[in-house]
Amino acid sequence: MSTGLRRRRLRLTKAWDRYVHRDRDSRTDELPEDLRPEIVASWERSADAVSPDVAEAPLADPEDTEKTWETTPLRTAVTRIEEDLRRAAEDGDLVVAVTDPSARILWTYGSRVMRRRAERVNFVPGGRWDEASVGTNALDLALRLDDVATVYSAEHFSSCVHGWVCWAAPVHDPVTGRQLGVLDLSTTWDRTHPMGTATAAAFARLLEQALPAERTAGRTAERTLPAAGDSGSVASRPAPRGVLELRLLGRAEARLDGGRLPLTRRQVEILALLALHPEGLSLDALHAQLYGDRSVSRATLKAEISHLRAVLGGGISSRPYRLEMPVRCDAGEVLECLREGRLVDAATAYHGDLLAGTDAPGLAEFGAYLTVALREALLATPDPEAVLRYAAAAPHDVEVLERAVRALGDTPHAAGPLLRARLRTATGA
Template sequence: MTDVRDELQARRLDAVRAWTRFVELGDDAEAAVRPEIRRSWELSGSAITYDVAEAPLDDEGDTAAYWLDTPLAVAVGNVESELRRTAEDGDLVIAVTDAETRILWTYGGRVMRRKAESVNFVPGGRWDESSVGTNALAITNRTGDPSMVFSAEHYASMVHNWVCWAAPLHDPVSGEQIGVIDLSTTWDRTHPIGLATARVMARLIETAMPRTRQWADASRAPVPPDEPGLTLSLLGTAEAWLDGQRLLLNRRQTEILALLTMHPEGLSVEQLHAAVYGDQAVTLSTLKAEVSHLRAALGGALASRPYRLMLPVRTDVDEVLALLRRGAVRAAVSAYRGDLLPGTNAPALVELAEFLAVSVREALLARPDPAAVLRYSELAPYDVQVLEVALAALGPRDHPAKPLLKGRLAVAHR
């Protein structure tokens, strides 16, 4: 036992030395750490400082609502006794995340539970590299491969006393990676079977997951919101809701509403006319009549001179753009339900539709996440380049999405 402890002490010391060289002295530490750790350190260093004290927290209610609407919640509920027993026997904290490395569920042994709470390793905690730096959850979610991070291999010093093992979780129907499971404990309890245990726990959860399409496709259909204000869905099928109630609008009214959400500062009647009709021979009075109907539908919350909306607004277009800015490609593709107002001839909306479509595609070419590419291929089944780039990025390694990507590619080549 002493020999094992000495080996772990020496390994920890090596990790601390390499971390110090990289983080504090600016040395690349190339020969001192595994390539996946060094790559993760580089990503982390461009986003955070090493002295971050805790993970940022998402809203507790939003996280809980999201969790209950996922197949992972069903699966974990089915095998929770096994997960809890594993955590208690090994004094581990076990976590399940979503595809963006937000923790959705945890259970911990007595000691690790307190340690986890102190750094927000709890539901709602964001453990991606841009939030807390190198850790096994983030590496696995980014690469799709099982991973281990030991002691000072973590970028943030707050978890230098930890060791973490993570494995990906896949939807059994689509093959999409929808999160990870992570097992964490203190570095001195490192065990050779830690990574194998994470893989076993992942398979246990995947086996317990519901095997119906409703889970895989649920995020594609607009859901009536329960928040006040205006919610506008423009991607794929257009829908508008005011304070949770669906608005019955015609095509032009929806286009006008979309344009006003793009211009919160307001538009003059001439500017709005050009954005909607371009050089078509349509009178200003026609536009004013549409605006009048729209104002009535909005309960008067549409000002004039200039035309502008006078209430809180949320759109799926803004959601996709915000996710792309964060680099959350998989989530952005999931939120991108199709072309913006397909068939619109409003010049400003045609331009926005092209900008959004190209942005999503370029994001996939830069970061060809297999699950995201599969979702995208449902919308653009003949985009051969995106499929080829995703398969090239996977290389020879096995991945549940690879047969599906090859199938999509074969169909696209027909």
């Protein structure tokens, strides 16, 4: 492992050296194939903003940094899990950092060795680790990608941290989905570990769970939620916020007022089942549709719903479980369009299988029903434009394509050539 790390570091260092010393037009020539696209893109941005020889991060105004730390809800969250963060730093010889949404460090704790290294490059409160200040790094990349990011050794644009490996994960407000900052774990390059990304992500989720129940920075304070499984009164729960948008076809995504919700796949499945059953589901019915005959406790499902209720600002009622807020769902839209005979709109809204690969019986059944309903409608009325849009999500459905091409015959139509091209591609002809 040590030999492999040295070889990887040497290969990256050579690639970085070639990149920074070439002129603009030939920078990306001869870069290693395994150099990730997000790193190359970041190098390109960094090269126009900062010197690769920068020795340390610039420091923000100390008073402003302190004021931000005093007012951010992250301070309470860090305090609540600080013992775990410190223990991780000591046991793993790490420096742990928490930033604001602009990658300015607000809090750090490091082991004895990493603390000294961090101080030398201003990896300390007030240090500005945005890309424009220090180039490619995991903190900025995690915020840009809104996902866990790893930057290893010479993947960093600035040579002052070529001896580091960093794992960073964004921290979101569970209510609004807004980025609050990032949680970063850093150590020396030779101590890299495959569990680094998972550990950073886990600590980021712990921070989200440890956020104060009342957060007043820029929004209305939230009141305490009822316990999992408790219906509670309307007065005891915060009012639901905005419109919930669920994308279930092709890829899974949940948004609240336009902001992406940081949910697990299972949590999106729960919201999908509730959206597809607006009349509500009992605990037993929801459990059966979600888990089937798998031995998952009711308490696990209640805990998931409790988390979702907090994320949605109280937008889920109990007995039965039901969404108490406006919902837009692409699967529901397809079904509504089919009922109204709007084939082109239905095909446009269809982006693929419903939560492909789901093991939730209720969703697998509904997904199959929706796909069959759309296919049967297109086979019965092979509108060229509708079939063409459907083919964008289902390019290998030869039967539907053949039906549309036969229906067109020699009739001129703008979609004709594209449909025939789709059919030839699907059949390999």
